[in-house]
């Protein structure tokens with residue numbers, strides 16, 4: 001059995017949960033077994049996970065699970081894994097999944113691969129691929145233990161909602177008391193977080209100062225994109241730290257990455273070069289970023305960006 | 320406060336990545352190594368700040384070969400008091416975590432610091448594994464931390480925001496950007512580091528449950544298509560019709 005831990009945010013399932021379940025269903029098909037989902041805490045529409053390929057949804061409804069504690073979540077997922085006899089456990093490679101996958105592997109003495117971006121192949125060992133060296137290379141990993149744990153990198157497969165709702169069954173497992181206290185959760189509302197964003201508009205030191213970011217925000221708004229930035233921009237507090245992408249920031253793989261006024265240093269590329277399509281706007285034709293770009297515009301971003309925004313508005317109005 | 324900081328060695332960030340033997344091994348030819356930036360800049364420095372504020376000691380731990388000693392000495396030069404190297408090839412996360420947890424158990428640390436991820440393997444696993452093996456709380460992606468007595472208030476990065484949690488020692492914490500400010504070792508630190516203890520310990524038996532069986536480079540990009548800066552309608556057309564991303 002493949003068990004997918006589908007995480008929720010305030011009771012709602014997001015794209016990363018749908019991706020994980022879709023991944024689990026595909027892996028189960030290859031392994032010739034069934035895929036079930038596990039949900040924790042107070043949730044809405046757990047049955048809907050069936051449409052992504054879970055044949056059943058197990059629910060541990062204890063409301064203490066409404067706030068996240070890696071230690072408690074690990075104990076609960078491990079108990080569910082043992083109770084259901086799952087052989088492969090899957091979760092999202094989100095801040096939650098990344099905090100659990102190692103703990104769970106250690107607890108169950110299972111082989112784990114974090115941040116996979118391919119469906120497993122099984123000939124003898126189970127094999128999956130993940131990016132390593134901050135996006136500069138891809139490694140194929142083999143897991144040798146009987147029980148295996150994977151976390152699925154965001155945007156590495158399309159959620160497939162072609163199935164139908166699944167029965168939801170309460171699962172009773174021991175929920176240990178938390179040894180931490182979650183005091184506050186602050187999330188920006190109405191914005192797709194960077195790791196999940198399909199469209200990203202990013203800008204760098206070429207912007208000259210934080211007061212000029214209006215044109216970037218406008219472009220992002222018109223596109224429905226999330227904003228990002230290069231490291232010196234975050235270091236100088238021109239932009240919030242969570243927008244910093246690259247080797248030492250967030251690694252992303254959106255469908256479209258637009259970079260304005262970013263030179264394309266190797267450490268920046270490391271976090272973004274898995275984007276499907278890259279557009280670079282830079283006034284310096286020698287900027288290294290052009291070598292990694294699909295489309296390039298050599299010009300002054302203060303003229304090009306507003307022009308692009310207008311062109312997109314026109315396109316959207318026409319479409 | 321008895322503080323343990325896990326430090327690992329990674330290729331320098333501009334290193335060119337290549338593979339040998341038909342893509343089965345990392346080509347170390349000409350590669351320069353550094354201490355993993357999250358370990359050096361944030362985990363180690365925050366540990367040193369806590370020691371400076373409240374007293375105690377900072378111990379570094381690394382699982383690796385003798386060639387790691389240069390990186391470990393740099394950590395001592397920045398200000399750690401002592402170091403332990405577990406003399407083994409770090410082939411998988413769980414193997415490394417078992418070594419570190421085994422040592423930490425025997426010494427009884429108040430806080431174990433690690434980086435949020437190593438920039439080579441990008442696993443983000445070792446710290447969580449250590450926490451589980453020690454059966455203590457784990458706070459990941461910490462970008463701010465205050466300590467009062469034995470209770471820490473930590474801000475951790477989550478998607479599109481932050482979460483604030485309170486946790487009492489002992490615990491394991493993984494350091495993200497913001498937890499501290501990078502420190503450059505000075506001459507005195509470098510001299511002193513030569514005399515600080517670096518203990519070498521033999522590993523305990525543990526299996527590797529995962530193995531990298533092959534490597535490849537990402538597919539090469541075809542040449543960039545340049546678009547006239549006056550003609551953004553053309554760019555939009557290409558993004559819509561050719562790339563199909565908008």
Ligand SMILES: Cc1cc2nc3c(=O)[nH]c(=O)nc-3n(C[C@H](O)[C@H](O)[C@H](O)COP(=O)(O)OP(=O)(O)OC[C@H]3O[C@@H](n4cnc5c(N)ncnc54)[C@H](O)[C@@H]3O)c2cc1C
Pocket residue numbers: 203204205206207229230231232233244245246247248249260261262263264265266267268271281282283284287299300301302332356
């Ligand atoms: C260990 C380490 C880790 C690092 N990690 C990261 C990381 O994770 N992410 C990251 O981004 N960086 C990282 N860096 C920093 C990286 O090396 C670069 O310094 C940084 O990416 C440069 O940022 P930038 O492109 O915004 O600025 P610059 O390099 O200053 O480039 C600005 C660009 O804007 C262009 N420009 C200026 N004015 C205009 C205009 N009017 N119109 C159009 N274009 C204009 C210029 O031609 C130039 O190409 C790291 C460095 C180190 C040493």
Ligand SMILES: Nc1ncnc2c1ncn2[C@@H]1O[C@H](COP(=O)(O)O)[C@@H](O)[C@H]1O
Pocket residue numbers: 324325326327328355357358380381382383409412415432433434435436437438440441442443444445446
């Ligand atoms: N071989 C090692 N020795 C000591 N600490 C390590 C080692 N490998 C990883 N770590 C620690 O674990 C963190 C996360 O590494 P990883 O799980 O590989 O991404 C690193 O930032 C280090 O603090």
